[in-house]
Amino acid sequence: QGQLVQSGAEVKKPGASVKVSCKASGYTFTRNGISWVRQAPGQGLEWMGWISTYNGNTNYAQKLQGRVTMTTDTFTTTAYMELRSLRSDDTAVYYCAGGANWSPFDYWGQGTLVTVSS
Amino acid sequence: EIVMTQSPATLSVSPGERATLSCRASQSVSSNLAWYQQKPGQAPRLLIYGASTRATGIPARFSGSGSGTEFTLTISSLQSEDFAVYYCQQYNNWPRGTFGQGTKLEIK
Numbered sequence: 001q002g003q004l005v006q007s008g009a010e011v012k013k014p015g016a017s018v019k020v021s022c023k024a025s026g027y028t029f030t031r032n033g034i035s036w037v038r039q040a041p042g043q044g045l046e047w048m049g050w051i052s053t054y055n056g057n058t059n060y061a062q063k064l065q066g067r068v069t070m071t072t073d074t075f076t077t078t079a080y081m082e083l084r085s086l087r088s089d090d091t092a093v094y095y096c097a098g099g100a101n102w103s104p105f106d107y108w109g110q111g112t113l114v115t116v117s118s
Numbered sequence: 119e120i121v122m123t124q125s126p127a128t129l130s131v132s133p134g135e136r137a138t139l140s141c142r143a144s145q146s147v148s149s150n151l152a153w154y155q156q157k158p159g160q161a162p163r164l165l166i167y168g169a170s171t172r173a174t175g176i177p178a179r180f181s182g183s184g185s186g187t188e189f190t191l192t193i194s195s196l197q198s199e200d201f202a203v204y205y206c207q208q209y210n211n212w213p214r215g216t217f218g219q220g221t222k223l224e225i226k
Contacts, residue, residue: 003173033213044220045154045162045205050213059213061119095161102212104152106173108161 002027004034004109006098011115012086019082020112022096029077030054032100036070036081038092039111048094051079086116120144120208124218130226134197139221141189150210152184153182156220157202165204166191169171193223201225 007021022034036048049060051070058070069082079096094112097105121144129136141151149169155160164173166182169189193200201217206218 035213035215037217045156045207045217047215047217050215061214097161099164102150102209104164104167104207104209104215105154105162106164106167108163110133111161 002032002107003109004098006094006096006109006112009113009115010023011117013066014087014116014118016083016086016116017082018086018095018114019080020094020114022028022079022081022109024053024077024079024098029072030074032098034070034072035097035105035110037095037097037105040089040092043092046092048081052109053079083114086114088116090114091116119214120147120211120216122206122208122216124204124206124221126221127219128222128224130224131196132226133198135142135196137193137200137223138195139191139193139204139223140185140189141218143187143189143208146186147208147210148171149185150208150212151182151184151189152207152209153180155200155202156205159188161181161203196223198225 003026005023020034033052035050051058071080099106123142125140151169153166156162170182181192201222209215
């Protein structure tokens with residue numbers, strides 16, 4: 001069973017960027033892709049995008065196109081999510097999640113709180 | 119984009135009773151539907167995939183049904199630890215996996 005450990009909480013000013021990391025272990029990193037999901041305070045889950053850990057292909061939610069970049073480092077088995085031009089409504093807990101292709105997410109990171117405030 | 123709609127938003131049920139949660143897709147997702155449970159301060163946990171298959175370690179009181187656009191999660195006899203928020207997710211459009219807005223299951 002895969003395990004994902006994320007980086008710690010961040011506080012950013014509007015207009016800044018944030019980069020969240022997600023360290024994978026317990027499975028072959030390049031076999032399953034990594035998705036990112038966020039959850040604003042008191043709200044539901046929002047799928048942000050996916051990256052193939054095999055070849056780096058990405059698929060982003062349309063509303064985040066142009067502001068989000070997902071990358072991976074196969075040597076350190078770590079995935080990254082960078083979000084730019086932060087706004088107050090980007091304040092959320094950001095999760096990385098994984099599972100087999102064409103399957104739901106059967107393992108999740110613990111979440112990273114990103115607070116955007118002036 | 120496939121839109122997932124859950125109902126009701128909040129469900130009040132007494133311990134020991136049955137809870138039935140609904141999820142509707144804006145277009146057919148076949149059986150590519152998952153259910154997750156989320157407790158405060160925790161990441162979601164996969165309960166059901168393939169619309170009706172329990173994930174590893176999930177108790178038999180959780181069951182899923184449906185296909186196409188209409189899905190149901192049933193918890194047969196509610197335990198105290200089952201009170202949480204439940205989300206459905208379609209993955210028919212993988213890797214794009216849209217979620218419903220959630221149903222909060224609270225103690226009556």
